[in-house]
Amino acid sequence: MxxxxxxxxxxxxxxxxxxxxxxxxxxxxxxxxxxxxxxxxxxxxxxxxxxxxxxxxxxxxxxxxxxxxxxxxxxxxxxxxxxxxxxxxxxxxxxxxxxxxxxxxxxxxxxxxxxxxxxxxxxxxxxxxxxxxxxxxxxxxxxxxxxxxxxxxxxxxxxxxxxxIEHKGHHAWRSVVPPPPGVTIDGSVIVLGEQRTRGGYVPTADGTVYWLVNQFDADPLEGTPKQQALERARFLDTTGWNPAMLALIESSPDAKILHNQIMLxxxxxxxxxxxxxxxxxxxxxxxxxxxxxxxxxxxxxxxxxxxxxxxxxxxxxxxxxxxxxxxxxxxxxxxxxxxxxxxxxxxxxxxxxxxxxxxxxx
CATH class of the missing domain: 3.50.50.60 (FAD/NAD(P)-binding domain)
Incomplete structure (x- = not known):
């Protein structure tokens, strides 16, 4: 066969x-x-x-x-x-x-x-x-x-x-980067945030870190993919307990940030x-x-x-x-x-x- x-x-x-x-x-x-x-x-x-x-x-x-x-x-x-x-x-x-x-x-x-x-x-x-x-x-x-x-x-x-078809308003941003100076990532952190956001980070086998930000029902997008990810990452931390999330996104080169309109x-x-x-x-x-x-x-x-x-x-x-x-x-x-x-x-x-x-x- x-x-x-x-x-x-x-x-x-x-x-x-x-x-x-x-x-x-x-x-x-x-x-x-x-x-x-x-x-x-x-x-x-x-x-x-x-x-x-x-x-x-x-x-x-x-x-x-x-x-x-x-x-x-x-x-x-x-x-x-x-x-x-x-x-x-x-x-x-x-x-x-x-x-x-x-x-x-x-x-x-x-x-x-x-x-x-x-x-x-x-x-x-x-x-x-x-x-x-x-x-x-x-x-x-x-x-x-x-x-x-x-x-x-x-x-x-x-x-x-x-x-x-488009899953309307559903977007994802992600990248894999080395931990930035002064930031220690020793485990996974995944957050269910405000404004229907989700995201977090996971250390990988080679010492880099995979981060992801996702949102349902997103407003029309403005700015670069990094700016869009940072805007939504702030919904994942309402008390300042997780500064590593913003640091990972800030350290990511724009060219390495992947953005997707989710399709179904x-x-x-x-x-x-x-x-x-x-x-x-x-x-x-x-x-x-x-x-x-x-x-x-x-x-x-x-x-x-x-x-x-x-x-x-x-x-x-x-x-x-x-x-x-x-x-x-x-x-x-x-x-x-x-x-x-x-x-x-x-x-x-x-x-x-x-x-x-x-x-x-x-």
Missing amino acids: RAIIAGGGIVGLTSAIVLRAAGIDAVVHEQAPEIRAAGAGLGLWANALAVFDELGLGEQLAAIGRPAEMYFRDPAGRLIDPPGFSADDHRYLLVNRPKLNALLADAVGHDNIRLNSRLAGYDETDAGVTAHFDDRTSAEADLLIGADGAYSVVRSLLVPGSDA VPPLSQWVSRRVALVGDAAHALSPHITAGASLGVEDPLVLARLLTSAPSVPEALAAYQRDRLPHYARVNELSSKVENAATPDEFATGYVAFTHWMLNR
């Missing part, structure tokens, strides 16, 4: 590793001239770490990551620890995105990755699928997997009218056809306030590979995959919305750990 994977991000590369481990000849087509990652730090929860352990990558992943915990504070610095949950529900691994992508690309094998190869369209029949690329080349396979993110070309062809993929009624399937953000790009998009996304190809190797045919495997994933992500969206619409920091923290508990123990 042969699979073409559109997209060389975390989920696309993981898809190739999973499928090849299952005996399926998988080739990744990435539109960029190199395997790279937009963004800075990435949190991987225990469910994702279990996938990578199964693929034999657990030790390599641990070497590029730093264990961290997701506990929230309110804007006055009070720690919020909702009752009824264990420490395991708060633990994750913070990894560097570019290092993770490089690790996964090595595991796929660079001979199995085609760069500068952007999908333009596809034709499918009962017998297989032919993928067409911008450079006017084509490739035939038994199935095509869309792992090409929130702006997925595969999804736009499979489900017309399903373009990603509306819930889809269809993830597959007879020979095409969506995985990861192409199917279910989430708001980052849950910080679990990648952790959930890498489970998709594992489910798909198990069905491809057990079902009588590719179309039957893809149909079973859709039956599994649609209700799963309906529940994800329900839990995510409950967190987003929380009225207080305590409600947000409780909804968040309820989500991670479900994700890790379902």
